[in-house]
Amino acid sequence: MQKKFGGSAIFLDRSDINTDEIIPAKYLTEVTKEALTPYILEDLTLTGFDPKGDALKNAGVVISRENFGCGSSREHAPWVFEVNDVHTIIAESYARIFRQNMFNCGMLAIELPKEDIDQLIALQQNGKVEIAVDLEGQQIIATAGCEEKSFSFAVSPFDKALVNAGGWVEFADARY
Amino acid sequence: MGKTLAEKIFDAHLKDEPFPGTKVLSLDRVLCHEITTPVAIADLVWRNKDRVFDRDKIKVVIDHVPPSKDSKTATQAKILREWARRHEIPDFFDVGHNGVCHAIFPEKGYIRPGFTAIMGDSHTCTHGAFGAFAAGVGTTDLEVGILKGVCAFREPTTIRVNLNGELPAGVYAKDVILYVIAQLGVNGATDRVIEFRGPIVEQMSMEARMTLCNMAIEAGGTCGICMPDMTTVDYLWSFIQAEFASKEAALADYRKWVSDADAVYDRVMDIDVSVLEPQVTFGYKPDCVKPVSEMAGTPVDQIYIGTCTNGRIEDLRQAAAVLKGKKVADSVRGIVSPATPKIFSQALEEGIIKVFMDAGFCVTNPTCGACLGMSNGVLAEDEVCAATSNRNFNGRMGKGGMVHLMSPSTAAATAITGVITDARTL
């Protein structure tokens, strides 16, 4: 089943946010995804960001910079986003394993060039940024106040098929 | 047009190309540990698909937190143990027989030239030292690997790193790889294989090659890879002698797994190591690297020698050579974790464990331990650790803790003085 994409955006304006920051190793002892819920981004220290704040609670989209999700291969990182209803991440680039893990879980890791991310970040001046995702049209529409901007993105046919199938297990099971 | 080794392995294992650019490979090895596998097992059970594609190709170890430190880690170990028994997986290493995954699996001869391997662990790239394509994956890829024996990849391009010159005394594979990562940057090799070539690699032992390949992921690389040669054959010989008439025959066979002379590379880097000094990291990213001389005098609280990067016998020998007859400074504590039981026994026989103990080191059982801040040496807020591991992220070894990555030799020298020290200055 396809997941729901888009929603309110939260900005993590730094490169190289690693999976230890997304979900610290001490929580890897949990054996269900749901148990991870309260610990999302717990170890991330970033000016203006509060891992326990309402902005994160209400977010559906995370927007960040380069090499997002680097470090440990733990799929707990996409899962902690999933159980917090963040199914879309938009960044300049990703670490390979994290990006694959996102699509394997049927979630979206969208890559946009730096200029687009700059524009998205600037959009915050008009208020809260809402993101709508049109996967078929490969477009995202960002609105804040009465300002609206659209950006097109590329997604490989394989990654799209994973999202449509609901993830890699479903895709592989039907095919191999 | 010639092919790189990675391309040859992809060709030989191609099972499906569902879409252009996506290659589904058949797997020779699916490696498992107790942190990332239990969730895959639980999901397979939940889906009513509790099966394994080939019990002989799946290798299992409890290595991150053994013996279990609390009921949660005990549950993880239990899930893995019961699954291995249920499916009669012959190669399962439980407490007493277990060691750090990327040290014990090669030591058992499980990785061969031309193999494909995955594991739910980012440092799976280590196994490329044998001329294999080995990649870290997440739990979903692992789950599909366990069930179907396949994994999907974008075909990676290759960065060739030629290591030339002569390695100065006191400078090791760890110093070389830290330097290479500093040149590439933390995402300089994303979606790429890093091929280590040149006379320096040819002279290196398998242990040193594993240290190189281990940290390919710290530059974003999918896999590190070395060309199989007589050193590879020698290392594997006790496991492969039934397959080949002689070592020369084995080598002749394995040489099909080398890159062609006219292979096409994404990038070629030439590095002369002759002037390289021992290296150390200074920040929270593995590409923040400086010569030890520039960091000398920085106080630390703990020394950690071990891990899948530098917990092998050669590493312990290097550290012991520095520590022999010396004591750990009063201001620090030293911890050493030999990476496998075999390494531990060998270190005992060679008197290396005694050197460590006489110096005042705490010797732990083979485990990842402090490396990922889950047990055996977690740092307190504001504490600093000199470590032979591979990751210095903020909080990696404990919230608020700082890690400096370095070679075993530098770590041993640092233990003696209590401040970051170039062993050559002692």
Ligand code: SF4
């Ligand atoms: S020693 Fe450290 S880096 Fe290596 S597998 Fe264990 S936790 Fe990972």
